[in-house]
Amino acid sequence: MPKMKSHTGMGKRVKVTGKGKIVAEQAGKRHLLEKKSSTRTRRLTGTVELAKADTKRIKKLLGR
Incomplete structure (x- = not known):
C-alpha cells in the first residue's frame, strides 16, 4: 500500500x-x-486555537 500523503495546503x-x-x-x-x-x-x-470539531478533520489531512 502506498504511503499516506499529507495535505500540503493545510x-x-x-x-x-x-x-x-x-x-x-x-x-x-x-x-x-x-x-x-x-x-x-x-x-x-494573531493566532487562535481552532474549534474542537475541526481538529479531527485537520489532523487527518496532516497525516497525524
Whole structure:
C-alpha cells in the first residue's frame, strides 16, 4: 500500500503545538477592512486555537 500523503495546503495554514492543539490565523482580516473598525481589526490579529470539531478533520489531512 502506498504511503499516506499529507495535505500540503493545510500544512501551510495551520500549526500543531507541542500538546497537539491546532493553531491558525484568525479569520476575517483579508479584505473589506475599510468598513471594519480599528478595534475589530486589532482583535483579529494573531493566532487562535481552532474549534474542537475541526481538529479531527485537520489532523487527518496532516497525516497525524
